[in-house]
Amino acid sequence: xxxxxxxxxxxxxxxxxxxxxxxxxxxxxxxxxxxxxxxxxxxxxxxxxxxxxxxxxxxxxxxxxxxxxxxxxxxxxxxxxxxxxxxxxxxxxxxxxxxxxxxxxxxxxxxxxxxxxxxxxxxxxxxxxxxxxxxxxxxxxxxxxxxxxxxxxxxxxxxxxxxxxxxxxxxxxxxxxxxxxxxxxxxxxxxxxxxxxxxxxxxxxxxxxxxxxxxxxxxxxxxxxxxxxxxxxxxxxxxxxxxxxxxxxxxxxxxxxxxxxxxxxxxxxxxxxxxxxxxxxxxxxxxxxxxxxxxxxxxxxxxxxxxxxxxxxxxxxxxxxxxxxxxxxxxxxxxxxxxxxxxxxxxxxxxxxxxxxxxxxxxxxxxxxxxxxxxxxxxxxxxxxxxxxxxxxxxxxxxxxxxxxxxxxxxxxxxxxxxxxxxxxxxxxxxxxxxxxxxxxxxxxxxxxxxxxxxxxxxxxxxxxxxxxxxxxxxxxxxxxxxxxxxxxxxxxxxxxxxxxxxxxxxxxxxx
Amino acid sequence: xxxxxxxxxxxxxxxxxxxxxxxxxxxxxxxxxxxxxxxxxxxxxxxxxxxxxxxxxxxxxxxxxxxxxxxxxxxxxxxxxxxxxxxxxxxxxxxxxxxxxxxxxxxxxxxxxxxxxxxxxxxxxxxxxxxxxxxxxxxxxxxxxxxxxxxxxxxxxxxxxxxxxxxxxxxxxxxxxxxxxxxxxxxxxxxxxxxxxxxxxxxxxxxxxxxxxxxxxxxxxxxxxxxxxxxxxxxxxxxxxxxxxxxxxxxxxxxxxxxxxxxxxxxxxxxxxxxxxxxxxxxxxxxxxxxxxxxxxxxxxxxxxx
Numbered sequence: 001x002x003x004x005x006x007x008x009x010x011x012x013x014x015x016x017x018x019x020x021x022x023x024x025x026x027x028x029x030x031x032x033x034x035x036x037x038x039x040x041x042x043x044x045x046x047x048x049x050x051x052x053x054x055x056x057x058x059x060x061x062x063x064x065x066x067x068x069x070x071x072x073x074x075x076x077x078x079x080x081x082x083x084x085x086x087x088x089x090x091x092x093x094x095x096x097x098x099x100x101x102x103x104x105x106x107x108x109x110x111x112x113x114x115x116x117x118x119x120x121x122x123x124x125x126x127x128x129x130x131x132x133x134x135x136x137x138x139x140x141x142x143x144x145x146x147x148x149x150x151x152x153x154x155x156x157x158x159x160x161x162x163x164x165x166x167x168x169x170x171x172x173x174x175x176x177x178x179x180x181x182x183x184x185x186x187x188x189x190x191x192x193x194x195x196x197x198x199x200x201x202x203x204x205x206x207x208x209x210x211x212x213x214x215x216x217x218x219x220x221x222x223x224x225x226x227x228x229x230x231x232x233x234x235x236x237x238x239x240x241x242x243x244x245x246x247x248x249x250x251x252x253x254x255x256x257x258x259x260x261x262x263x264x265x266x267x268x269x270x271x272x273x274x275x276x277x278x279x280x281x282x283x284x285x286x287x288x289x290x291x292x293x294x295x296x297x298x299x300x301x302x303x304x305x306x307x308x309x310x311x312x313x314x315x316x317x318x319x320x321x322x323x324x325x326x327x328x329x330x331x332x333x334x335x336x337x338x339x340x341x342x343x344x345x346x347x348x349x350x351x352x353x354x355x356x357x358x359x360x361x362x363x364x365x366x367x368x369x370x371x372x373x374x375x376x377x378x379x380x381x382x383x384x385x386x387x388x389x390x391x392x393x394x395x396x397x398x399x400x401x402x403x404x405x406x407x408x409x410x411x412x413x414x415x416x417x418x419x420x421x422x423x424x425x426x427x428x429x430x431x432x433x434x435x436x437x438x439x440x441x442x443x444x445x446x447x448x449x450x451x452x453x454x455x456x457x458x459x460x461x462x463x464x465x466x467x468x469x470x471x472x473x474x475x476x477x478x479x480x481x482x483x484x485x486x487x488x489x490x491x492x493x494x495x496x497x498x499x500x501x502x503x504x505x506x507x508x509x510x511x512x
Numbered sequence: 513x514x515x516x517x518x519x520x521x522x523x524x525x526x527x528x529x530x531x532x533x534x535x536x537x538x539x540x541x542x543x544x545x546x547x548x549x550x551x552x553x554x555x556x557x558x559x560x561x562x563x564x565x566x567x568x569x570x571x572x573x574x575x576x577x578x579x580x581x582x583x584x585x586x587x588x589x590x591x592x593x594x595x596x597x598x599x600x601x602x603x604x605x606x607x608x609x610x611x612x613x614x615x616x617x618x619x620x621x622x623x624x625x626x627x628x629x630x631x632x633x634x635x636x637x638x639x640x641x642x643x644x645x646x647x648x649x650x651x652x653x654x655x656x657x658x659x660x661x662x663x664x665x666x667x668x669x670x671x672x673x674x675x676x677x678x679x680x681x682x683x684x685x686x687x688x689x690x691x692x693x694x695x696x697x698x699x700x701x702x703x704x705x706x707x708x709x710x711x712x713x714x715x716x717x718x719x720x721x722x723x724x725x726x727x728x729x730x731x732x733x734x735x736x737x738x739x740x741x742x743x744x745x746x747x748x749x750x751x752x753x754x755x756x757x758x759x760x761x762x763x764x765x766x767x768x769x770x771x772x773x774x775x776x777x778x779x780x781x782x783x784x785x786x787x788x789x790x791x792x793x794x795x796x797x798x799x800x801x802x803x804x805x806x807x808x809x810x811x812x813x814x815x816x817x818x
Contacts, residue, residue: 095778103783124558125559126559126561127559218758220758221758285649285667285669288669288670289644289757289759353559454576454782455579455785458580458776459580459776462582462776466760466763475670475761493581
């Protein structure tokens with residue numbers, strides 16, 4: 001009796017289990033079927049049906065989203081019979097949520113894409129729709145006309161295009177944002193080099209209680225020190241070929257010979273520089289656990305300096321100086337080094353592989369990149385409110401500028417971008433000085449394909465986080481021992497195999 | 513005998529089966545159906561081919577984990593943390609339940625119970641923030657207090673050795689109320705006649721606790737421990753991630769399989785590789801629970817799960 005009862009319930013469970021599994025498989029296949037039939041070709045060019053396109057952007061939702069996108073949607077409806085519904089992935093956790101958008105096969109149309117957001121990887125895995133030249137010519141005519149071929153070439157992954165890249169020249173070199181008022185208060189030399197910057201930071205750390213001299217947030221999982229871009233790469237004229245592994249070549253080396261940055265004497269020197277800063281309390285002791293927003297802290301007077309690219313810091317400076325509490329300035333601490341242009345894939349817009357509205361999505365990208373009115377709305381908000389147009393190519397920040405900023409509308413960067421008229425002379429001087437120093441080299445467009453060494457790349461990333469980050473933030477006392485341990489762990493994680501693979505790809509790119 | 517066929521049983525116990533149905537459905541949906549996804553551990557997953565049609569790639573997905581040199585360390589950490597949790601949590605919960613049962617008046621018991629239960633509802637994100645405000649070096653409550661009292665500050669966030677204790681303590685604090693209620697329920701269901709008889713025989717309170725309450729709690733304890741042991745190779749990701757985050761100074765003592773895998777794979781988000789790690793945890797968990805159940809069976813056949 002007891003046995004048969006047990007058997008009965010077991011049977012029931014089994015039967016149910018089987019039906020569930022079978023039905024689950026069935027529906028899965030159905031989905032795949034409909035997904036693939038909705039490929040390009042359908043309702044080509046026709047805008048009869050009103051469509052609501054789902055777009056994913058990185059960054060916080062701007063306060064005046066409803067207003068600005070209300071206008072954008074009104075215009076888009078008129079011109080393409082489509083409206084946009086935007087989902088924002090906040091900066092605090094975009095890195096986790098963004099890949100999930102693809103993994104979950106969510107039904108999206110437009111999605112922001114960028115090389116620093118794993119564009120290549122997502123493209124290889126089939127997250128983005130391939131954009132053929134025919135599609136681009138047909139649905140993106142205005143953009144296609146003005147986009148240089150080089151920009152398309154950079155957007156290619158295994159020979160195929162998956163995004164509409166930005167179309168403007170942008171240098172990627174990092175600079176620092178400092179508090180001019182503090183510089184003056186302590187009568188310090190202008191910040192123009194790593195040494196003067198260190199003096200500035202140490203002075204603040206020693207004399208300004210309650211102010212953290214340098215704002216860094218390694219707690220978000222970034223695998224480099226936040227000054228590495230400037231002090232390791234720019235200062236030594238190196239190019240790190242792929243930020244997920246610590247391999248670099250000398251920017252002007254015609255052979256592009258790779259080396260491990262952690263093994264160089266330059267790295268050890270830099271460690272001493274960092275250690276000195278850390279010991280002087282330039283960043284907090286618990287820097288690895290801190291999570292608050294650096295720029296907001298700086299605006300509130302709690303942080304004395306940060307580093308980022310000039311575009312972002314220029315905008316910060318305008319916002320900060322307008323608030324009037326402190327005086328901000330931008331400084332280049334590696335002024336004599338090569339300046340590098342950003343890849344076109346630094347920002348861009350892609351069509352999701354799950355999109356059922358491919359043509360319309362491309363039309364919308366075309367309009368937002370190449371239609372002056374829409375481009376202005378997308379990039380700067382509402383004229384007179386968020387910005388004030390100055391001529392055709394300049395603008396001033398409007399009253400409400402802070403209410404429409406902070407997200408990845410750079411995906412639509414194009415030749416129609418306006419220059420901020422109020423960006424102070426110092427920042428303009430930096431950008432102007434850079435123009436002559438922009439360095440072009442054969443490997444400028446090199447992109448590493450890690451598919452053969454995925455395991456090693458994962459492990460190396462883990463080693464960087466676990467051994468390099470504490471070392472670079474000055475939390476390890478014996479630098480040489482720490483460096484040796486780091487190199488040892490890196491070898492164990494398979495850096496040599498990655499190096500070999502990358503060198504092979506570099507040689508191929510150089511046509512050797 | 514002829515009436516005891518399968519359908520007869522189904523009919524006879526239909527009310528019970530119906531009551532069982534939601535639980536069965538839950539596990540089917542969330543535990544059995546997704547099991548088919550195990551194939552991902554052996555596949556080179558891409559979005560366009562989907563789960564079942566992506567190409568196979570053998571054991572390649574497991575390589576990152578075992579070649580990292582960290583496999584043993586994180587596996588050991590996971591198991592040790594969970595063992596500590598099981599031990600400390602159950603001990604505290606049983607003590608609390610017995611104390612509440614023996615000592616308290618009705619109102620006192622209710623209020624204490626609610627207060628103990630409260631932390632259970634605080635999310636780990638909030639607990640992580642509270643911990644940061646208590647422990648950080650510059651403005652943390654503990655360090656401010658130490659400084660005020662004239663002691664040297666302690667650098668908690670850069671000292672791995674404190675963290676096993678902190679984590680065990682925080683987990684115990686959070687789980688105490690929930691477990692206490694379970695044990696309290698078990699105690700309440702003990703036949704009061706036994707206590708009365710014991711009292712008449714002149715047993716004191718300790719004898720009652722050790723001779724009646726605790727032996728009667730054993731079945732509950734064994735079931736709870738067995739269930740917990742099945743998950744011994746799964747770290748509580750929410751807890752570890754919110755308490756530790758990416759603070760690599762603490763990894764040596766706090767890294768568990770789940771956080772390690774999360775960190776390795778967020779950058780290249782290789783779904784096959786995460787599936788492989790999950791598969792590894794499941795296999796280990798399955799083996800442990802079989803062993804534990806076997807051990808319990810040896811000791812007392814009636815108390816084993818199966």
